Amino acid sequence: MKKGESSLKRKGIWILVGLLAISYYWCLPKTLFDTTYSTCINSKDGKLLSAHIANDGQWRFEAADSIPYKFKESILLFEDEYFYYHPGFNPVSMARALFQNIKSGSIKSGGSTLTMQVIRLAFNRNRTLFNKLIETIQATRLELRCSKDEILQMYSVHAPFGGNVVGLEAAAWRYFGRPAHQLSWAESALLAVLPNAPSLIHPGKNRSRLLEKRNRLLTKLLDNNSIDSTDYYLSLAEPLPDKPIALPQLTPHLLHQQMKQHGEGTMQTCINYILQKQSNQIVDKFYRIYRQNEVHNIAAIIVDNQSKQVLSYVGNCNSQSSEYGHDVDIIQASRSTGSILKPFLYAAALDDGILLPKMLVADIPTYYSDFAPKNYTEKFDGAVPAHTALSRSLNVPAVRLLDDYRVERFHTLLKKIGISTINQAPSHYGLSLILGGAEANLYELTSTYASMAGVLNYYTNNNSTYQANAYQSAWIKTNADDLATPTNTLPPLSAGAIYHTFEALTNVQRPENEAGWENFTSGRKVAWKTGTSFGNRDAWAIGVTPEYTIGVWVGNASGEGRPAIIGGSAAAPVMFDLYRLLQPTSWFDIPYDDLQPIEVCKETGFKASINCFNRDTLYVPLVEKDLPVCPYHKIVHLSNDGKYRVNADCYPASQIRNESWMILPPVMAWYFQSKNPGYKKLPPYLPGCKPNDESPLEIIYPKPGAQLVVPKEIDGSIGRIVCKASHQNRSETLFWHLDNEYLGSTRHIHQMEILPQQGNHTLSISDEKGNIIKRHFNIPSL
Structure with missing residues (x-):
């Protein structure tokens, strides 16, 4: 061979090797599993609160932090004893499988390692010899890319466990109602054999075969000294699971709210698992009571004030049904x-x-x-x-x-x-x-x-x-x-x-059930406020202590009002029951550095004026502007015996008694004295001493210069304008005139209906002593 041809041949070999190396390097996609996962929200301590099935209709959970020891021992012993020793394929197992298949004339065993099974799960190819070769090559590449534990984690997440259950964690919840790390040896062994024949899990179908496979693995675990004889016999006695269990739905509304905000996947929340369960029970208890009055929806939320974390989130009651709007997350709804x-x-x-x-x-x-x-x-x-x-x-x-x-x-x-x-x-x-x-x-x-x-x-x-x-x-x-x-x-x-x-x-x-709370050691001081919307459609109660804030809403998601929807009687009992779930609370320290002491009038609460003799000291917020000074205490001049009001023009100045007197405006005084019998009315004037500019009369409505609109009744007829007045003497008779036309008289309750025409008008009211007051107003054109 010529030197040039030899060199060219070597270059061709190196190019071929390079192409093969590149092909080998890129024989696996960057992301092996492009799948969707069930959306799960966990409590603060990692417990499952609620879950939503993945978009492809499968229950498939994201990988946990680690694989439970019992499942790991079981799956390795059942599927791949030499997992930690081979490079992705096991020649001995493959040779044995080939011999068994040739001997039987059909495929009895595939000899696949867990790594090869991961590849098969990722690509879902038909089971042929050529595909087996491809899987073997890709398995070795996967071994170079990932650690053994990472490969085992991939298998545990994507292996089929029957029906629409994929992955170990989803299977643990669907078949046993708890996380995988809490499973027994028998339960772990069952899940280890299940991916090999996932159809066996269905109730009433091949149950004996499934039990036989599980028990055979338990025997193998005993022989391998993974379990002792006690665990072995206890495990044999455990029954197989029945039909799949519904996943927890402690916070279904929070689940959907978080899905909208953050998308799919597992989310760690601040929710306190035990407190959430107890809150659900309290809300359900009140729902059973309130639904008798056709009130169907309750929402409640508990917040830790120190951390600003939500500890409990009950978006609605009876969340398993969409009837009566129970699927609506009221906590996020504007009301x-x-x-x-x-x-x-x-x-x-x-x-x-x-x-x-x-x-x-x-x-x-x-x-x-x-x-x-x-x-x-x-x-x-x-x-x-x-x-x-x-x-x-x-x-x-x-x-x-x-x-x-x-x-x-x-x-x-x-x-x-x-x-x-x-x-x-x-x-x-x-x-x-x-x-x-x-x-x-x-x-x-x-x-x-x-x-x-x-x-x-x-x-x-x-x-x-x-x-x-x-x-x-x-x-x-x-x-x-x-x-x-x-x-x-x-x-x-x-x-x-x-x-x-x-x-x-x-x-x-x-x-009522909270009456006398301050007399009990278990009672707690709570700042709380209620609210009731127009038409009794929304009942609110929000309570605050230094440690916790609790908010409750009661009503109908449809917006239908009911007489029972009242903040104090519907929402408040729920709120106080929720407080009983919490640790004892304290009360706020006084923020003295943000307060200033001032002298206030004891009777009126205003900043004391020079006429306020009965004073108290009160700490109020720091403000730069002048605080309101008491306008109601005035110095009045009385006769020597205190029975009459006088002045220096009609009474000897040396005998006048000057006293500080709380004098409310006539309208305020008229209502105030009916609720406060201790309110001291001013003594009458000594005959001949009354000033000309003081009137005991006051018009409440209309206001001076007001433009009034004549109302219409429901039937379309023209209504009446109701004018109101007050007199310092409640028993006084008042005489009413509109534009000098006599309307009538009133006593005790002073109000008069009028129907004026368009234009300017004058309302005149007088008493039996000749005191008179007038008010001008206007009826505009429509």
């Missing part, structure tokens, strides 16, 4: 807020300096151009302390406060503290925003209350510093970032305002 936003406004007003915790606020008939707010009882107190108005959830004081604070500012505040669902313009909601005119979901509301608790906890525990990004949604997955970063940036609501808000909310009247 009418009712009164649940009122604490945010209270805290904001404290921070703004327009409100003090014990300050008297007006609770009187109030009218706006678009609506007239009413309390739940449809009664008025005249004046109530601000913290009482919050704890009693009075609507009129809340609307008046929002009017003072401004809807636009409150709308912005809600976004800052994490309420994203209120996304229309402020004008869209108006003053009804505070009474349920907007929608929010239980997840964000509970997160916001938990954030408030977190702000207060962090401030008092970390040298009066604030937490960065404190107002965020509670964490469901465990890979949340740490929020505990000191910052000098003030949060939307201060620690001082939050503390006073929570203190006020501890006085909310509890359900």
Whole structure:
């Protein structure tokens, strides 16, 4: 052979070797298994909470951290004893299989190693000699790419276990109802033999063959000293599993919520497994009670305030059925807020300096151009302390406060503290925003209350510093970032305002079974707020302690209202039962560094004026603006015996007694004295001493210069405008005139229906003593 030809031949050989090497290197795809997995969510300690079948209709779980020892021993002894010693194929096993197949005239044994079986599972080829050769080559390549344990893990994840069950972990749950690492020797042995003949698992089909295969493997484990005789005989006595078991569905709504947000796969959550089971039981208990009143849906969530982690997530009750909307995740659904936003406004007003915790606020008939707010009882107190108005959830004081604070500012505040669902313009909601005119979901509301608790906890525990990004949604997955970063940036609501808000909310009247809680050592102090939407469609209850925040919603997913859907009587009992599942709780420390002491008037709660003689010291949030000073205490001049009011023009100056007197405006006084018998009415004037400019009369409605619209009744007829007035003397008779035309008289309850024509009008009201008051208003053209 010529030298040139020899060189060319060698080059050709090297090229061929190179091509073969490249082909060998690339004979396996980068991803061996391009399959979908069942979506699973696990509790914080790794227990399965809920699972959803993979897109291809198979129950297939992602790989676990390691292969259970019992299954590993069983599968190696049954399928591939020399797994850790061969390069991907076992020549001895293949020769033996070839001899057996030739002898029998049919395929009795394949001689495949576990590595070769992984290749077959990945490519699903027909069983031919040529394909067997390809599998052998690819098996050796897989051995070079992956460790033995990684290969064994691939097999355990993708091996068939009968029906639509794929992989060890899915099989353990479907046939035994628990994870693979908790299986017994008998159960592990059964799953080890099953991929070899997966059809045997079906109930009533070849059960004796399956039992024989399992027991044969158990005998082999005994002979191999993998198990002792005790385990062996106990394992032989274990029965085979019956039909597949349904997978756990402790948090089905959370499962679907996480699938929407994060896609498929196994997810680790913050859920406490035991607490979740107990929460489900409590919700189901109340569902069985409430459904008698045609109330079919309950949702509840528990948040750890320190970590902001969700410990329990009950998206709805009776989740095994779609009837009555049980498949709807109410925790994420936007619903009418009712009164649940009122604490945010209270805290904001404290921070703004327009409100003090014990300050008297007006609770009187109030009218706006678009609506007239009413309390739940449809009664008025005249004046109530601000913290009482919050704890009693009075609507009129809340609307008046929002009017003072401004809807636009409150709308912005809600976004800052994490309420994203209120996304229309402020004008869209108006003053009804505070009474349920907007929608929010239980997840964000509970997160916001938990954030408030977190702000207060962090401030008092970390040298009066604030937490960065404190107002965020509670964490469901465990890979949340740490929020505990000191910052000098003030949060939307201060620690001082939050503390006073929570203190006020501890006085909310509890359900009957919680009465007298403070007298029991097991009782716990809870700041909590309820809400009931218009038409009794939504009942809310959210409770806060330093450690936990619990949110509950009760109603119908369809939006159908029922009389029983009331926050205090429907949602609150569920919330307090959930609190009983938790460890004993404490109470918040007072954030003194965020508070300032001021002197307040004991009777009115305002900052004490020079006329307030009965004072108290109160710690209120730090504000830079002037705080509201008591407008109700005035110095009155009395006769020497205190029976009459006098002045220096009609009474000897040396005998006048000067006293500080709480004087409410006539409308407030009229309602206030009916609820507060101790309220001291002013003495009458000494005859001849009454000033000319003081009137005991006040018109409640209409307001001065108001433009009134004549309402229409349901049947289309023209309605009447109801005018209201008050008098310092409740028993006084009032005489009503419209444009000098006499309308009639009233006593005790002073209201009069009128039907004025288009144009300007004057309403005149007088009493028996000749006092008169007038009010001008307009009826515009339509």
